[in-house]
Amino acid sequence: MGERAGVWQGTLALMVLKTLQALGPLHGYGIARRIEQTSGDLLAVNYGTLYPALLKLEQEGYISSEWGTSDNNRKAKYYKLTRAGRKQLQKEAREWEQTTEILARFLTPGKESA
C-alpha cells in the first residue's frame, strides 16, 4: 500500500459509492473488480483494503448490505446505496470536482499570470 495508501483510502469511499450508483447492488468482489477495471492498472492494490472501507460506509449509514446469491449461485453479501449515501455521493463528487478544478488551474502553466 505504502505511499499511495493516503490517496487510495481517501478516494476509495467515493469510488465505492459511485460504483454502487452506476451498477446497483453489488458484492465486495464485484466492486473491487469494477474499480480496478475503471482505473486501469493505475490502482493495482490489495482488494482486502476494500472491506474495512465498506464496513466504515455501512457504519456511517451510506450503504446497506444483505445476503444474496451471485451469478454462479454463490452466497455473497450485496451492498447497495442508501438515500443518505446518494446525498453523500453528490456532495463528495461536487467537492472532489472543485478540488480537482482548483488543482488543475494551479498546475496548468501560464494560467496563473494570465
Add this chain to the structure above:
Amino acid sequence: MRRVRGWLLRLGGIFGRGRQERDLATELESHLQMHIEDNLRAGMNAREARRQALIELGGVEQTKEMVRERRGLQILDVLVQDLRFGARMSRKNPGFTAVAVLTLALGIGVNTAIFTAFDALVLRPRPVKDPDSLASVFRTTPGGRDGWFSYPDYLYYRDHSKSFAEFTLFAFGMAITSSDLPTTNPTSAPRFARAVGFQLPQLLQGSAQPIGCYFVSGNYFQMLGAVPLLGRIVLPSDDQLNAPPVVLMSGNFWQRLFHSDPRVVGSVLHLNGVAFTVIGVTPLDYLGTTPAVPDLWAPVAAKVHLGGLSAQDLENRLVIAGMPTGRLAPGVSLSDAQAELAVLAAQLRNSYPEDERNSSISVVSGSDNLAALDSETWPVVAAAMSAVALLLLIACANVASLLLARAAARRKEIAVRLALGAGRWRLLRQLLTESLLIALLAGALGLPLAGWMLHLLIVEIASALPSFWGTIALQISPDIRIFAYTLLVSCAAGIAFGLAPALQASKSDVNSALKEEGSAFGRHVSRSRLRGILIAGQMAACLVLLISSALLLRGSQRALKIDPGYETHRVACLEVYNPANLHYSLPRLLQLNRDLIQGVANLPGVHSVAQASRDPIGGIRWVPVSSLNAAPSIPGGGGSESPVAGYSYVTPNYFETLGIPIVRGRNFTPREADGQSPVLVISEATARRFWTGEDPIGKRLKIGSEKGTMSFPGEKDPFVASSEVIGVARDVRSMDLRKIDESYVYLPLSQTHQWTRTLLARTDGDPTPLLPAIGREVRRVDANLPVIGAPLYTMVSMNPFFVASRIGGLLASIVGILGLLLACMGVYGMVSYSVAQRTREIGIRMALGAEGIQILRLVVREGFQPILAGMLIGVATSAGVSRLMVATLFGLNPMDAVSFSGVSLLLGAIALLATWLPARRATEVDPMVALRYE
C-alpha cells in the same frame, strides 16, 4: 452525526463477535471463490488461480484483522481482547500468577502501610485553622536550638510583638491523679515491645494512676479555631489565677472512661484534690499542635492549682513554662518575625542582665511538619522508607524476571502471532496489558494488606505506650489519596516490569523461534543477560538489607552487653512522680522519701536503697563547671563556652548500691551527706579534664552559675561557688550509652532542697519478682504516689539509639528475608528455565560423553555467575551504607567481619541451593529423549 452513529455502532461491535466473524469469513470466502473462478476462466491452472486471488486480496487473515480493527472501537476492543487473553493466561498458569501477584502485593502493601503511617504522622496537615500562618518559637542557646520559655518572657513577647496576631503557650503535662476515676490495672508488657526486645516502664501494681494533661494559654484554642464536640473550649478568661479551675476533656478520654456520656460537661472532676469543672469535650483524635492526644487540656494557670507550678514560678524568668506558638499577622513573613523577636530578646537581656540567658530566638513554620522531626528520628524514618522502597524494587525485579521467563516460554506463540501479521506495537500492548493486569490485581490485594498491617502496627504501638503519655491519633482507615498512591505504584511497577520483557519478546526472530532452533547454542544470550542483571540486582539489594540488619542487631546486642560501669541486673530503678496532689510541705516530702527508702530497704531480698536526682541512664542535666585552681586543660576550643558537666545529687550509698568504686579519695561522710558542706565527688574523666596528671583531691571547682540557669520547675540546677573535691569515682556511661561520660560530678543529696524522684534498690538477683512487693510497700507508705518501676537494665533498652537499631534491624531483616525469598524464587525459575531450554544441548553433550557432574557444574556455574556479581555489588554497597549507621552500632566496627562474611556466606549458600535444585534436573536428561525431542 454520521460519525457519532459510526462510533456507537463500533462500540456495539465489541459484542456479538461470533456472528460477525462468521459473516466476515463467508464474505471473504465467496470473494476468493469468485476471484478464483474468474482466474480459471482467464486460463490459469487451479493452483495459480488460488495463489493470484490470495495475493490480490492481500491475505485472508490480514483482511480480517483490518476489518476487525474497523469494527469495534479499536482501543477498547483490543483492551477487552487483551484482558480476556490475559485472564485466560492467568488461569492457565495459576502458579505464575499467584507468585507474581503475591510478590507485588507484598511490596505494594508494605509500601502503602509505611507511606500511610508517615503521611499520618508527619505530612498530614494539622486539624487547625490556616496552619500555614502558624509559627513555633524556640529559644536557641549554644547547647541547643529547641529551648522553651519562662512565663514572664512569654508574656513579654506576647505583649510586645507586632509580628504575631496571636501568641500562645503550650506545655506538656505532669503526673496528675484523680480520686473520681476507677483505678485501672497496669497492663502486662505488650507483645510488640517484648518481641522487639525492649521494655517500657510500667506503673507498679497498686500505684496511683496518672492522667496525661497538656497545659495551654487561654488564647490557644481560639488561635487554632478549635470547635469542641460538646461544651466550650478554654478561653482567656479561664487562664487567670483567680478564675475557677476548669478542664477540657479529649474525645478519646471521654470515650474510654466516660463511655461518651454527654452529661460529663458541667460535672466536677477532682484532680490532685482540687475540684475542676469539665467545660467541654474535644473531637476524637483532636491534636492541636501536639504530637499526641492528651487525656485532658487545662489552662496554664491551672498548673498552679494542681501544684505543678507555684505562683512565684510564673514570675520567675529562670523557670521554664512552655513552648510558644503564634499566628503571624497578615503579610508578615517568618524572617520578619524572627528579626522582630531577636530585637525583643535583646531588650529582655538588657532589662534583666542578672538572669543568665545566653540565648536568641528561632522562628519555625508551624506547618512545616518535617522540621519537627529531629535529627535522631530522620535517619530512622529515611532508613525505613528506603528499606521498603527496596523491597518494592526487589518485588518488581522478581516479577520482571518471572515475566521474562514466561515471555521466553511464549516465544513460539509470539512468533506465530508475528508470522500471522500481528504488529509489534500490538504485541507490546498485549504483553503490557497482561503485566498491568497482574499489577492491578496486586494493588487490589495490597490495599487491604496495607490496612491490616497498619492496624497491627498502630494497635500494637498504641497499646505499648502508657495511656498517660497521650494517645497517638492516627486515622488508620486508608483514604482515597492512599488508594491512589497504591494504584500509582502498582501501575508504575506494572509498566516498569512489563516493558522490558515485552520489548525483549517482540524482538523475537520469527524464523528461528518457529523452528525451535534458537535455543540450541548461545542464541538466548541477550535475554539471559537481562535476567542475569535482574537477579544480580535482587541479590545486591537483599545483601545490603541483610548485612545492615545483621549490623544493627549485633550492635543492639552489644548495647545489652556494654558494661556501663555500674550494676544494671541486680538493681531496681523506681521513679516516683512528684506527689503534688498531696500539697505536702517540703519537709514532709523529704520525710516521705525517707519512709520510702526505709520501707523498701526492709523488704527481704533488698540490700540497700539509694536515692538520686536522676536515673543512672537517660535524663540529662548539665551544669557549667570551672576549676578554681588552674585553667581548664582543654586548649582553646569554644573559648567563650565554659565547660559543662552532667550532675546528680546522690546519697552516700549510691556508689555502693550501683557498684561504682571510688578510685581515689573518699565517699561523703554521713555528716557531709546530711549537711551543707561544699564537697563533691567527681568522675575520673572530670579529673583528667581539669587537672591532668595532678592529684584532684582537695582541688576546688565552681559548680553552676551565679546568675542561675533556665530549668524546669522543681529541677533547679545547683550553684556552689567553691566546692572541694573529696573523691574520684570510676567513669560510667550515663549520659550516652555509647561512650564514657566526658564529665560528671556527684553532689550530696541534702543540698538539693527539692523533691528527688529516683530510688535505686540493690537486690540479690533479678529484681523483677520483687517489683510487686515494692509496689505494695509504696502503697503502704502513701497510696497516692504514682510510681514506675523496672529493673535498671530495661532502662538501657529505652535508649533511643538502642530502640532505633533494634527496630531498624528487625525491619531490615524482615524485608531482607522476604527479598531473599523472592530472589531465590527468581534464581530457581531462571535456572530451571535455562535447563528446560537447553535440554537438547545437554542431551548432545551427554551423547558425546559428558558426565552428569560436568553438566551440573556447567549449569550451576552459569546460574551462579549473576548471583556472585550481585553479591559483590551488595558487599560494596553495604560497606558504604554501614558507615552511615555508625551512630547506632554501639562501637561495633561498621566493617564487622562476622556480619559481612556471615550474611554473605549464608546468602550465597541459599542462592547456591536455589541454583542446584533445578540444575540437578539437567543431569537427569536422557540423551535419546532429548535428541528425539527435535
